[in-house]
Amino acid sequence: MNLDSLLGELRLGLGDAAVLCGDELHGRALADWSGIAAAAPSALLQPSSPEGVSLALRLCERHGQRVVVSGGLTGLAGGANPQAGEVVLSLSKLTRIEPIDEVGGTIVVQAGVTLQQLHEHVMAFGWSFPLDLGARGSCQLGGNAATNAGGNRVVRFGMMREQVLGLEVALPDGTLLTMLDRVVKNNAGFDLKHLFIGSEGTLGVITRLSLALVPLALSSQTVLCALPSFDAATRLLQRARQRLPGLSSFELMWDNYFQAALDAVGATPPLTGRYPVYALIETLGADEPTSAVGVESLLEACIEDGTVDDAVIAQSLDQAQSLWEIREAIGELLSKFKPHVAFDVSVPLSHMGGFVEAAIADLETRYPDLQHLCFGHLGDCNLHLLSGPCRDDAQMLEIEELIYAAVGRAGGSISAEHGIGVVKRPFLHHSRDEAQIALMGRLKHALDPAGILNAGRVFESFPGAHSV
Amino acid sequence: MNLDSLLGELRLGLGDAAVLCGDELHGRALADWSGIAAAAPSALLQPSSPEGVSLALRLCERHGQRVVVSGGLTGLAGGANPQAGEVVLSLSKLTRIEPIDEVGGTIVVQAGVTLQQLHEHVMAFGWSFPLDLGARGSCQLGGNAATNAGGNRVVRFGMMREQVLGLEVALPDGTLLTMLDRVVKNNAGFDLKHLFIGSEGTLGVITRLSLALVPLALSSQTVLCALPSFDAATRLLQRARQRLPGLSSFELMWDNYFQAALDAVGATPPLTGRYPVYALIETLGADEPTSAVGVESLLEACIEDGTVDDAVIAQSLDQAQSLWEIREAIGELLSKFKPHVAFDVSVPLSHMGGFVEAAIADLETRYPDLQHLCFGHLGDCNLHLLSGPCRDDAQMLEIEELIYAAVGRAGGSISAEHGIGVVKRPFLHHSRDEAQIALMGRLKHALDPAGILNAGRVFESFPGAHSV
Numbered sequence: 001m002n003l004d005s006l007l008g009e010l011r012l013g014l015g016d017a018a019v020l021c022g023d024e025l026h027g028r029a030l031a032d033w034s035g036i037a038a039a040a041p042s043a044l045l046q047p048s049s050p051e052g053v054s055l056a057l058r059l060c061e062r063h064g065q066r067v068v069v070s071g072g073l074t075g076l077a078g079g080a081n082p083q084a085g086e087v088v089l090s091l092s093k094l095t096r097i098e099p100i101d102e103v104g105g106t107i108v109v110q111a112g113v114t115l116q117q118l119h120e121h122v123m124a125f126g127w128s129f130p131l132d133l134g135a136r137g138s139c140q141l142g143g144n145a146a147t148n149a150g151g152n153r154v155v156r157f158g159m160m161r162e163q164v165l166g167l168e169v170a171l172p173d174g175t176l177l178t179m180l181d182r183v184v185k186n187n188a189g190f191d192l193k194h195l196f197i198g199s200e201g202t203l204g205v206i207t208r209l210s211l212a213l214v215p216l217a218l219s220s221q222t223v224l225c226a227l228p229s230f231d232a233a234t235r236l237l238q239r240a241r242q243r244l245p246g247l248s249s250f251e252l253m254w255d256n257y258f259q260a261a262l263d264a265v266g267a268t269p270p271l272t273g274r275y276p277v278y279a280l281i282e283t284l285g286a287d288e289p290t291s292a293v294g295v296e297s298l299l300e301a302c303i304e305d306g307t308v309d310d311a312v313i314a315q316s317l318d319q320a321q322s323l324w325e326i327r328e329a330i331g332e333l334l335s336k337f338k339p340h341v342a343f344d345v346s347v348p349l350s351h352m353g354g355f356v357e358a359a360i361a362d363l364e365t366r367y368p369d370l371q372h373l374c375f376g377h378l379g380d381c382n383l384h385l386l387s388g389p390c391r392d393d394a395q396m397l398e399i400e401e402l403i404y405a406a407v408g409r410a411g412g413s414i415s416a417e418h419g420i421g422v423v424k425r426p427f428l429h430h431s432r433d434e435a436q437i438a439l440m441g442r443l444k445h446a447l448d449p450a451g452i453l454n455a456g457r458v459f460e461s462f463p464g465a466h467s468v
Numbered sequence: 469m470n471l472d473s474l475l476g477e478l479r480l481g482l483g484d485a486a487v488l489c490g491d492e493l494h495g496r497a498l499a500d501w502s503g504i505a506a507a508a509p510s511a512l513l514q515p516s517s518p519e520g521v522s523l524a525l526r527l528c529e530r531h532g533q534r535v536v537v538s539g540g541l542t543g544l545a546g547g548a549n550p551q552a553g554e555v556v557l558s559l560s561k562l563t564r565i566e567p568i569d570e571v572g573g574t575i576v577v578q579a580g581v582t583l584q585q586l587h588e589h590v591m592a593f594g595w596s597f598p599l600d601l602g603a604r605g606s607c608q609l610g611g612n613a614a615t616n617a618g619g620n621r622v623v624r625f626g627m628m629r630e631q632v633l634g635l636e637v638a639l640p641d642g643t644l645l646t647m648l649d650r651v652v653k654n655n656a657g658f659d660l661k662h663l664f665i666g667s668e669g670t671l672g673v674i675t676r677l678s679l680a681l682v683p684l685a686l687s688s689q690t691v692l693c694a695l696p697s698f699d700a701a702t703r704l705l706q707r708a709r710q711r712l713p714g715l716s717s718f719e720l721m722w723d724n725y726f727q728a729a730l731d732a733v734g735a736t737p738p739l740t741g742r743y744p745v746y747a748l749i750e751t752l753g754a755d756e757p758t759s760a761v762g763v764e765s766l767l768e769a770c771i772e773d774g775t776v777d778d779a780v781i782a783q784s785l786d787q788a789q790s791l792w793e794i795r796e797a798i799g800e801l802l803s804k805f806k807p808h809v810a811f812d813v814s815v816p817l818s819h820m821g822g823f824v825e826a827a828i829a830d831l832e833t834r835y836p837d838l839q840h841l842c843f844g845h846l847g848d849c850n851l852h853l854l855s856g857p858c859r860d861d862a863q864m865l866e867i868e869e870l871i872y873a874a875v876g877r878a879g880g881s882i883s884a885e886h887g888i889g890v891v892k893r894p895f896l897h898h899s900r901d902e903a904q905i906a907l908m909g910r911l912k913h914a915l916d917p918a919g920i921l922n923a924g925r926v927f928e929s930f931p932g933a934h935s936v
Contacts, residue, residue: 101816101817101818102818103702103817103818104702104816104817104818104849105706105817106816147655148655148659150653150655154652154653155652158626158630159653161659162626162630171907175903175907176903177903177904177907178901179900179904181879181881182816182849182879183814183815183816183848183849183850183880183881183884184622184623184814184847184848184849184850185618185622185627185814185845185848185849185850185881185884185885186814186881186883186884186899187615187616187618187666187881187883187884187885187886187887187888188881188882188883188888188892188896188899188900189888189896189899189900189904189905189908189926189927190663190666190667190908190911190926191616191629191662191665191666192904192907192908194659194662194663194665195658195662195663195911197659197662198655198658198659199658214709215706215707215709215710216710217710218710218711234571234572238573238683239683241573241682241683242683242684242685242686242753243686243753243754243755244753244754245713245714245751245752245753245754245759246713246714283713284713285710285711285712285713286711286712286713286762287711287762287765289761290758290761290762290765291713293757293758293761294754294755294758297755297758346651346652346653346654347651348569348572348574348650348651349569349571349572349573350569350570350571350572377653379652380651380652380653381572381650381651381652381653382651382652382653411649411650412651413649413651413653413654413655413656414656415654415655415656416651416653416654416655417653417655418655419655420655420656420657428656428657431654431656431657432647432656432657433646435643435644435645436645436647436657436660437657439639439643439645439660439915440657440658440660442914442915443658443663443911443914445914446910446911446913446914447907447910458657458658459657
């Protein structure tokens with residue numbers, strides 16, 4: 001078998017316009033946001049239907065042709081970057097949004113619809129889709145599910161996994177599994193969708209999604225709290241979870257991050273004085289007076305007993321946004337401290353305070369010339385740590401090894417929300433032992449015996465996978 | 469290989485007291501709550517540690533001995549009932565509760581701990597475990613996870629799947645997978661726990677669970693609403709989801725169920741007059757005044773625009789409990805209408821009103837002598853339907869075939885929360901197509917190539933599985 005004969009069959013099946021190669025690939029964005037170099041692929045396939053995706057896979061599998069799946073290319077783990085000899089299978093032409101179910105609050109969309117398109121579409125009907133993240137304008141819902149995307153509202157709504165009622169998936173052999181359930185409770189045999197959510201495109205290609213919506217929130221409260229210690233933050237989190245059923249975000253910023261962020265966005269400090277940590281809290285839902293009463297009474301009690309030192313409640317959407325800008329200054333900081341190592345880890349809450357203290361002390365001793373900034377989604381045990389600007393690749397690798405090993409010892413996860421891809425593959429063993437990685441391989445072999453799909457992503461490929 | 473040599477090895481490995489057979493099995497409860505007859509097993513194993521479970525599986529697999537996993541035996545699908553030639557592997561000696569993590573709100577327990585033991589244990593520390601169901605005193609947490617149990621609070625907290633942070637699982641070959649994560653966000657490779665949750669013990673045996681807790685609720689509101697129509701109920705649900713972030717239950721009772729339930733428990737009607745449907749709403753969380761304000765303002769608005777005809781807000785815990793008794797009268801009704809067919813199905817909300825209307829009309833025409841009662845967890849699309857007393861098995865089968873086929877046509881699930889076991893296996897095809905059932909079989913083969921574990925549960929066993 002050779003590439004030309006495969007391309008001929010693909011053109012016949014998908015149409016000439018859906019199969020690009022050689023010069024036609026010139027100038028096309030094919031690499032994700034990881035910064036890792038992408039190889040030139042053998043071809044780019046752009047089927048325009050789930051059946052086209054299924055056909056493309058069947059033909060590639062028959063030819064033993066390796067395939068890399070490509071969504072919005074906003075991943076940070078290099079998983080979507082083509083490797084030499086691979087064919088890119090793009091979902092970008094699968095952009096259909098089916099009619100919303102306004103009674104049940106569900107919707108079926110094709111995998112190439114962007115997160116922002118979905119947000120805008122359902123809002124017009126009085127519904128919202130709770131997943132939200134910075135890449136919303138480019139990231140695609142198929143990719144959100146394949147990587148189990150997270151974001152700022154997981155404490156209330158869960159990850160992308162919790163928003164997915166059903167999936168349609170094309171398997172490497174071309175089987176199209178249509179499991180577009182629209183009900184919350186469903187124990188009719190194995191819930192196969194969970195096999196594909198978060199497996200980063202290694203087991204099948206998501207072509208359509210059935211998603212659960214939530215009614216549009218009537219109001220939102222945003223509060224920034226200055227806290228005397230990390231322990232106080234965990235107490236505030238527990239009370240906020242208890243007293244504010246609408247709690248939708250609980251973001252923590254350590255002082256080093258907070259000061260660098262204020263500086264980066266040129267903001268006036270919203271609070272006087274400096275404090276060890278700051279919590280940014282958001283609630284969603286209920287009508288304005290009801291939710292305001294809850295937030296105010298929580299703050300009063302916490303200021304009285306010293307859990308909170310100072311706080312500012314946003315009085316307008318503008319003020320809420322300017323508080324969020326401090327948290328979202330990470331974008332600016334990432335550019336400013338290049339080259340950097342940016343971590344996306346989880347650490348159990350009871351170990352997180354000690355973990356951060358020890359990690360920062362260790363980093364500052366070893367790398368006194370670098371900045372080490374720390375913030376996270378406290379409600380989800382998700383910690384982001386930024387170290388930079390780094391001297392060279394060797395230094396970056398050293399810092400990664402140091403932190404990932406410490407995360408492993410603390411019983412944490414080396415990837416909270418960004419996934420493994422190829423970038424974090426060497427460190428997977430810190431969070432998953434041999435038996436677990438072996439079972440991942442067994443599943444891969446059961447679903448993709450020829451090893452053609454996203455080979456080498458997440459874990460080492462087994463022998464047998466090859467390219468034409 | 470014969471049974472005696474296997475039992476000898478098991479006694480050597482687990483201790484004599486953990487291996488019972490022959491007369492020692494006399495009088496032991498081995499059947500679940502399905503009412504299906506259980507065969508006498510070859511032996512009963514009661515290992516007292518995860519390592520013991522793993523050893524028992526390894527030895528059984530080596531001898532090609534079929535094993536059925538046994539938890540609290542409260543299942544309704546016959547999945548735990550021994551079949552001829554099987555060995556029962558009981559989790560009842562795995563009763564250890566590890567120290568609670570009071571900061572993060574997580575806890576690790578062994579699989580044989582009952583749901584109620586967990587409730588009582590964590591409440592003493594100011595935490596609660598949100599899953600709750602009638603069988604709480606007997607059902608075990610390992611079984612809750614293996615069957616992905618549901619209950620009344622899924623609209624707020626999700627099913628058992630959403631409460632599980634991590635699992636320890638013994639595979640049929642004896643591999644012990646220890647994945648006891650304690651963090652919410654974890655995308656470090658495939659999230660293998662989802663393979664075992666809801667697969668009814670066919671892929672591995674859960675030995676320990678890491679569970680997420682929620683802070684104890686400060687208050688609770690319970691309201692019974694009388695509604696002019698099913699459509700009004702869906703509007704009320706949407707508004708309640710929008711305005712009451714603490715909404716924890718939204719139960720619907722059709723009038724035929726409501727009247728039979730009042731009669732069965734001998735209760736005074738809490739509302740005057742009769743209405744097509746009744747909604748029982750509960751909120752949890754926040755302090756008393758805040759949540760009362762939300763509930764009252766929602767009801768005022770809904771009564772004003774005719775969505776709600778009449779309502780009663782419970783003024784005490786006693787009154788709340790007496791409202792819940794109407795909903796929970798299903799226990800009495802199940803005894804009263806024996807023999808019966810009891811359905812646990814899901815139907816998309818937008819089809820549910822029409823589905824119930826057509827199904828009840830059809831049932832009343834065909835089976836005018838039977839009662840057909842209908843209620844459900846509206847917030848989760850979960851519908852329970854009770855038809856009885858039936859004439860004979862043939863009539864019961866006829867009614868099942870009729871309803872399951874209609875559920876399939878409506879795009880629903882033939883099992884919302886009870887699972888498939890052996891009882892619903894003949895109907896699985898109404899909710900899952902051939903390709904999906906084939907993939908379930910492929911997974912079964914990948915994890916249990918000898919086919920020894922819970923063989924024939926959920927779907928037909930493949931050849932190769934046998935007993936000694």
